[in-house]
Amino acid sequence: MPAPRPEGDHHALAAHEVVLLLGTDVEHGLTEADAADRLRRFGPNLLPRATQGGVFRRLLRQFHNPLIYVLIAAGVVTLLLAEYVDSAVIFGVVVVNAVVGFLQESRAEAALDALRAMVRTEARVVRGGRQRRVPSTEVVPGDLVLVEAGEKVPADLRLVHAAELRADESALTGESLPVRKDELVVPAETPVADRRNLLYSGTLLTGGSAAGVVVATGAETELGRIHRLVGGARVLDTPLTVQLARFSRLLTVAILVLAAVTFGIGLLRGQDAGQTFTAAVALAVGAIPEGLPAAVTITLAIGVSRMARRRAVVRRLPAVETLGSTTVICTDKTGTLTENQMTVQLLWTPQGRYEVTGAGYTPTGEIRDADGGPAPTGAGALRWSLLAGVACNDARLDEQDGRWAVLGDPTEGAMLVVGAKVGLSRHRVAEELPRLAAVPFTSERQYMATLHDRREDGRVVLVKGAVERVVEWSAAALREDGSTGPLDVEAVLAAAHELATDGLRVLATAMRPVGPDDGLVEEELPGTLVFTGLHAMLDPPRAAAAAAVRSCRRAGVAVKMITGDHRATATAIAGRLGLLRDAPGPGDVLTGTDLATLPAAELPAAVRQASVFARVSPEQKLRLVEALQAAGQVVAMTGDGVNDAPALRQANIGVAMGRSGTEVAKEAADIVLTDDDFATIESAVEEGRGVFANLTKFITWTLPTNAAEGMVILVAIVLGTVLPILPSQILWINMTTAVALGLTLAFEPKEPGIMDRPPRDPKQPLLTAALVVRVLLVSALLVVGAWGLFEWELHAGSELAQARTAAVNLFVVVMAGYLFSCRSLTRSPWRLGLFSNRWLIVGVLAQALAQLALTYLPVFNDLFRTAPISGTAWLRIFGIAALVSAVVALDKRFGWFGRRLG
Secondary structure (H helix, E strand, O other): OOOOOOOOOHHHOOHHHHHHHOOOOOOOEEOHHHHHHHHHHHOOOOOOOOOOOOHHHHHHHOOOOHHHHHHHHHHHHHHHOOOHHHHHHHHHHHHHHHHHHHHHHHOOOOHHHHHHHHOOOEEEEEEOOEEEEEEHHHOOOOOEEEEEOOOEOOOEEEEEEEEEEEEEOHHHHOOOOOEEEOOOOOOOOOOHHHOOOEEOOOOEEEEEEEEEEEEEOHHHOHHHHHHHHHHHOOOOOOHHHHHHHHHHHHHHHHHHHHHHHHHHHHHHOOOOHHHHHHHHHHHHHHHOOOHHHHHHHHHHHHHHHHHHHOOEEEOOOOHHHHHHHOOEEEEOHHHHHEOOOOEEEEEEEOOEEEEEOOOOOOOOOOEEOOOOOEOOOOOOHHHHHHHHHHHOOOOEEEEEOOEEEEEOOHHHHHHHHHHHOOOOOHHHHHHHOOEEEEEOOOOOOOEEEEEEEOHHHOEEEEEEEOHHHHHHHEEEEEOOOOOEEOOOHHHHHHHHHHHHHOOOEEEEEEEEEEOOOOOOOHHHOOOOEEEEEEEEEEOOEOOOHHHHHHHHHHOOOEEEEEOOOOHHHHHHHHHHHOOOOOOOOOOOEEEHHHHHHOOHHHHHHHHHHOOEEEOOOHHHHHHHHHHHHHOOOOEEEEEOOHHHHHHHHHOOEEEEEOOOOOHHHHHHOOEEEOOOOHHHHHHHHHHHHHHHHHHHHHHHHHHHHHHHHHHHHHHHHHHOOOOOOOHHHHHHHHHHHHHHOHHHHHHOOOOOOHHHOOOOOOOOOOOOHHHHHHHHHHHHHHHHHHHHHHHHHHHOOOOHHHHHHHHHHHHHHHHHHHHHHOOOOOOOHHHHOOOOOHHHHHHHHHHHHHHHHHHHOHHHHHHHOOOOOOHHHHHHHHHHHHHHHHHHHHHHHHOOOOOOOO
């Protein structure tokens, strides 16, 4: 049963109308009986638990892959044919791949649980005229709830009374500053972030106190609406999984067709049906790249390790590669591109403008004059402006675990920090100017005033507040020598306007000397203040963010800022980061209101053009991501708040902030940044590109072996002769070379210039036409070489087992030589440095020892039907391998058999 309210209209109704509508009382609240009845009707104040597939279903999903189907079928057939070694190896590959995928998926679906945890707290309610504490789960529509600074809001409330109330709604709306709240009616069309008379479930109060009537609980709250968006967002396949699935289907069809053709040809030639079927199975087993699933998993895992060293923690393995394929990064502003710490950047007095160095809440930096020298902070206007910012202030600046944090309003915190940079700490100023009285800031007053004792110099009133109010009440201006002079109102307002145009938040300061026995009387302030200066502050861009944005653009990755902040602030930050052109056009910055009125047909073009989206809602963030994906873009979305969670989940790659991010955002994301820095995303993109490059190198290296093994068997069937390589020997080649040789490519360092290339087209196949030509070339050389060597050995008097052993060793030696070529698909391997990948050398040596064991140890001879070969056979093997390597090198250089790759 829905809550008894017109959906979304409470902010547009007077408080008494809401009280009447909900059948409650503004003084006595609900009765206990009424509250119990409503709890039965509406249910507990919890977000609903989503139904998820069971453990068995998640495990079965890991086998849903065409290659896995073929491997399982091949394993069953080899088991029935009593080829137990072959069958065990095949099933081992299938099981390992399934277990790894299952463990990864089991960690990925906790976003909705985190959302539920956000609202589990206690609430102070008035029932039957008496205050009492109840679990937030028992709060019901119509309850009268009391809240104050430091408490979390238990449900959506329509305020009926508010005193100096401020709420931190950044996690819900993206607004970087605490929002002033009151009980006044606002228009029905007011967006969520501007509904001053509503408090939202899960948000935190930073100041004041209030009483409000519960208008929504559980799934009906604003948080519940986002919960539904998170649950409804699709978790998209990554480009890699899409490409691998497509590649697997194509490979599966090709293998099955080839095996069927092999079986048909054998029957047409009158060969024994059982032997022909065994040969067809051998072809299928040989053509399947058994090592590919393991190689993909290990390559991605190595990428995870490399990203972790660069402060990016990966929650889903395929996400490693997705970042490398990203074409658009949609980034939140607050805390990602910026420090999420308000910082005074400029100070202005009637005598000049001063630059403040340092960023964030760390009280290190200095104040410089126009010439770059230290600013005068003796006894004049600048000093009194700083004193007003520190003394007329209710915030606190504390150091916790090596990090500085502000307790209270971030704007007041910024003023504390700039004072501390020149030695005016809160503690020192409190000793120098003890506070005697205060007039708190309200939205109606637009200022705060405090009275301080100067001991032998009497008393002083310090004021800070809106520029217009302070200037209006000022009768003079303080000079740098401490004397007073006339106030140039137009100059002050012009300076404030210029600073505000740059996206800075500007506050004015003033003072008023009074007698030793005078008090703080509000009515005496107008027309008696002495203006001291302006504080201009901003949540500053991170030091490395602008360079990271430039690097992403150079790499062909578009960067778009999506924030809940105001247009002016977002535009100012975007300009500093280089997200906007020097002369931004009308479509470069769009607000949530613009998007709401934009026809659906015009949305794709508008999204492509705009670089900044300000004051957007969670639904609009989700809509923007979907619009970009519909245009074929691979979208990475960053965020830290609850309002970001739906878009994080919908994006191809969700990136959450580890320090400032909510648990909801972290659980919805694929990657978590431990330093909250946009520059880390750029580093992760670089690592992702390296991962995909190494996967491509592995596939380009391994496919010629599989294709050649299948073709060798097909040729044997067509010619009606014995198999030059047995199925067990094929599995030996596939599994040992994949582990000892192929996996070393996962450790290959990133090639120079990897961030100077455009992102890979998501529609581009896993293997380009040029790579297919390369694979076919090496496959053909292997087939010709293996058959030629096999026949040579037989004609030279070798036994069948020896000829087969020579053919097996030729495959391995050719693949070892080809491995060095695949270290770079476009450059000579010698330009990379022989020891830049030491694992490759180790792998080649390990494979060499394995081949000697296969060839000369009796136990391996019996198990794999091999036999020792002569030294002249080894010479022929290495001669053919050298010839193959030379042909591949010449093709890489001149592109004789296909387009050059570089």
